[in-house]
Amino acid sequence: MSSALSAPLVAPVRARSTPQIEEYGGVSIASRALSISLRHTVRPLLDAWALTPSLPWPTGLVDRAAFPLLPAPGTEYHRMTLDTCPAEFVRAPGAGGRTAILYLHGGAFLCCGLTTHRQLVSRISAAAGAPALSVAYRMLPRHPIRHAVDDGLSGLRWLIAHGYPIDRIVIAGDSAGGFLAFSVAHEALRLGLGRAAGTVAISPLTDLDHRPKLDHPNARKCALFPRRAVPALSTLIERAEQIDDRYAPVPSPVDLDLTGMPPALLQTGSEEMTFVDAETMAYRLASAGVPTQLQVWEKQAHVFQAAASLVPEGSRAIVEIGMFVRSLDTV
Template sequence: MTTSAFELCPTPFPLTRQMFAGTSPQAQVLAGILRRTVKPFLDTWARRPGLPWPAELVDIAGRTLPPMKGTTRRAVQLPHCPAEWIQPTGSTGDRAILYLHGGAFLCCGINTHRQLVSRIATAADARVLNVAYRMIPRDPVRAAIDDGVDGYRWLLAHGYTADRIVIAGDSAGGFLTFAVTLEAMRQGLPRPAANVALSPLTDLDPSRKVAHPNASQCAVFPRRAVPVLSTMIEELDARSGSEPSVSPVDDVLVDMPPALIQTGSQEMTFADAELMAERLAASGVPCELQIWQRQVHVFQAAAGFVPEATRAITEIGEYIRRLTAARLAVA
């Protein structure tokens, strides 16, 4: 295991931890639906992960989801993958977001996340580059990180300075949010203004998640799916000759930008969100951890139906505005 940054920094930065109480009827309905549909499907996948599952169909089905009214979009081609540029009507163009979608590194993409991304764009008054990065099992996680760095370079090349760029993502995209930031900085690129992670996966070691009480409470992920995904990533790294994937919680986090992390209190990746927040703070990085009572994994995608999700998007928008405005003022 790589030595984690929290063991290297003796002076921790205070961690801001916010609890958002209350679970609306809509949130309870959503949890019930996911518990009866998505969770059994993922359990079946975890029993037979080697079958030729048509993961690409998930994003194809997402084509029926339009962006939010008041936003425009156009296709962008990065060196190894496509992306989509989403812009709120009337945006000042002061800030940009590099967005990395979730989907366990296996599925989802631009289509499934278009509504969520366009909501965040509107709330933050920011233009968003939504990256359709390469995924497993065809490509290792390293390829996804490289695609994210390419997206960051694209934003820098198109006139956005680092203090006007936020890197954000949900679930596996939360893993990439931190991993892309770390890799960009290792390559000598300037540090972005902030990181925003929604229900992030941050630790590929499944032991902490499986041992947590949420392993039996999560409405989305069955317990057996977590170690299966970790094993798949590890075996693909070895088979492809890629360098082993390093979990963000085990990387050197000193000098990382401030972070906002949102998580549901009963979801499987709560343990990852909490651990990442603690290790960022221990490394001297300002971090805000928002814990939303009994919300499901990436509940923010249900904004417009679940009131807590709509409020969470507002919180994200305010955070991005505040961080980029503060850095612009300093600049």
């Protein structure tokens, strides 16, 4: 294929029930190094976790260990407390105007937080020219996914109360945070809060049924996730759903009635485990009449955008996110 950061390999496909699809070819040396590193470090750890996922793993240490990950130069960030969880308001240089971003971090609903994602959120804020509220939602195994959705809604209400109307708020997230981005946008519609300006989903998990992922060829290609980690996560989610029986389990975004959802941008690596989730979600959004862009990046690792300071494809992908958010501000 062509060199890294090439133009899309195919012309966008435009049809009422089909997403706009762009494929970005080329794999830089830095990207290859990242995939090799993940395959020989993080992936074995996840494989070990999958053998005994119910043990009290110190997942909270992941966010504390991420302090060396600095935000974009000149970024201002302020900690706060929402109704039930912490959050952080992030403003990169030049981020102003009418639009704001609600950001929900990834980490399989188990780990990561404000510190691990501060660099990524600050880069997205800079690219989009918009401040971002990053939410440290409640996580597994002590909380069901419903609590995380509620925390996302709390962040959405905070932005609305501080001068950002919902039609100027873009809801974004990576991996499990992509799941939450769609869920929060859908809940906002259901509760009558209104329609968000857009959604951005980076390497999103959108289907809690692990079988489509394991049946896909990427189950053996993914540089980050081992096969056994997928059903292990499903088991943890099922157990957590029993903690609070006041609510029904949160449905997977791919199973929702997506009519009326805001315009969406989805980014995914071509060989990652959650590729099938992103692809399925894009087609179901488009089938519901939602303007949808699906960007497929050749052989990029799961949430490669988080390595934008090292991987040129990650930097380019964040530029694309910024362009998408800015385009919504002109509507």
